[in-house]
Amino acid sequence: MPEQSVHVRDLAGAAPAFESDLGRIDELTRERFPILKRLSIKRIVLEPGAVREPQWNVNANQLAYVVSGTVLVSMLGNADAFSSFVVGPGQMYHVESGAVYHLENIGDETAEIIAALRSSRPKHFSLQSSMNAMTDAVLGNTYDLPASAFQAFPRGDASQLVRREGAARIPDTAGLPNARLFDLGGQIAPLAYPYGSAKLARKQFWAALEDISMYSLTIGGAGMREPHWHPVTAELGYVHRGHGRMRVLSPDGTLDEYELRPGQAYFIPRAYPHHIEALEDDGIHFLIFFDQPTPGDIGYRATASAFSREVLAASFGVPERALPRFPFTPIDPLIVARKNPRDPVD
Incomplete structure (x- = not known):
């Protein structure tokens, strides 16, 4: 296997984009991961009491999954749409491009969030930087205050993480249902087998989703994600737990096979055939983001049911009698049982 696959990069183990005693931010954009298109990924770690300052994305909707900890999300969207909600492990939140939002660790343990953005080169503004761009007089006029009210504001560069003073203030409305909050962990898996499951x-x-989505995919040691491709959907995955292997075919015939471990991210361009399997009996858990709100795929298993045996025999260059007895498959299962021993690892 190649030492560095074009399809894989370390997210958690690489040099952080930002780090302090309040936490860290890791990110993979097209600059560090050139194969990316339409998607990028961040890992946000917040220590207790840490706040990710209010900011907004310029060119990308965002979809995030809370791996651990408890965070408060406050948001102001288009047309004065205010919202605040608490997000716990296994839950997700969505932020529209241009909506100003903040994250705040309101628990006693470290919070970890994995977020995908719908651009390979995302841009953002911070609230502090945007305020700094205006004079004290302009700010005073905006808030019906004297210009002197803003003289104490520092005019330096914004810090991505800041410290909250005192206890967290959780609005009374934070427990109400919210269209930007989704309890993926509490979902009954639409696809569930003894050897794996997928929450969607x-x-x-x-x-709320318009151009992005995510699957929480668990593959047991006795299962395998069948070879497949996504006709109009790119795939950006993050390994949360376990040790796995992927194989990807490129249009020029290049075959790339690589192992995946926790903290790594991978990217599969649209319509590239690929498959996933766990290399240990404990299985593997992925967070898989897509650049479409409803991703679709074509699997190898159903493909064998799409053509006559005569066509398949001619295509593979074997007599029809030598063809396996492919099971009739009108709907791909997504995850299949691993009936055969794993191929050896190089």
Whole structure:
């Protein structure tokens, strides 16, 4: 296997984009991961009492999954749409491009969030930097205050993480249902087998999604994600737990096979055939983001049912009698049982 696959990069183990005693931010954009298109990924770690300052994305909707900890999300969207909600492990939140929002660790343990953005080169503004761009007089006029009210504001560069003074203030409305919050962990898996399952954060179940979605995919040691491709959907995955292997075919015939471990991210361009399997009996858990609100795929298993045996025999260059007895498959299962021993690891 190659030492560095074009399809894989370390997210958690690489040099952080920002780090302090309040936490860290890791990110993979096209600059560090050139194969990316339409998607990028961040890992946000917040220590207790840490706040990710209010900011907004310029060119990308955002979809995030809370791996651990408890965070408060406050947001102001288009047309004065205010919202605040608490997000716990296994839950997700969505932020529209241009909506100003903040994250705050309101628990006693470290919070970890994995967020995908719908651009390979995301841009953002911070609230502090945007305020600094205006004079004290302009700010005073905005808030009906004298210019002197803003003289104490520092005019330096914004810090991505800041410290909250005192206890967290959680609005009374934070417990109400919110269209930007989705309890993926509490979902009954639409696809569940003895050897794996998939929970689906897509538009069918979460109406807020417009151009992005996510699957929480668990593959047991006795299962395998069948070889498949996504006709109009790119795939950006993050390994949360376990040790796995992927194989990807490129249009020029290049075959790339690589192992995946926790903290790594991978990217599969649209329509590239690929498959996933766990390399240990404990299985593997992925967070898989897509650049469509309702991702679709074509699997190898159903493909064998799409053509006659005569066509398949001619295509593979074997007599029809030598063809396996492919099971009739009108709907791909997504995850299949691993009946054969794993191929050896190089």
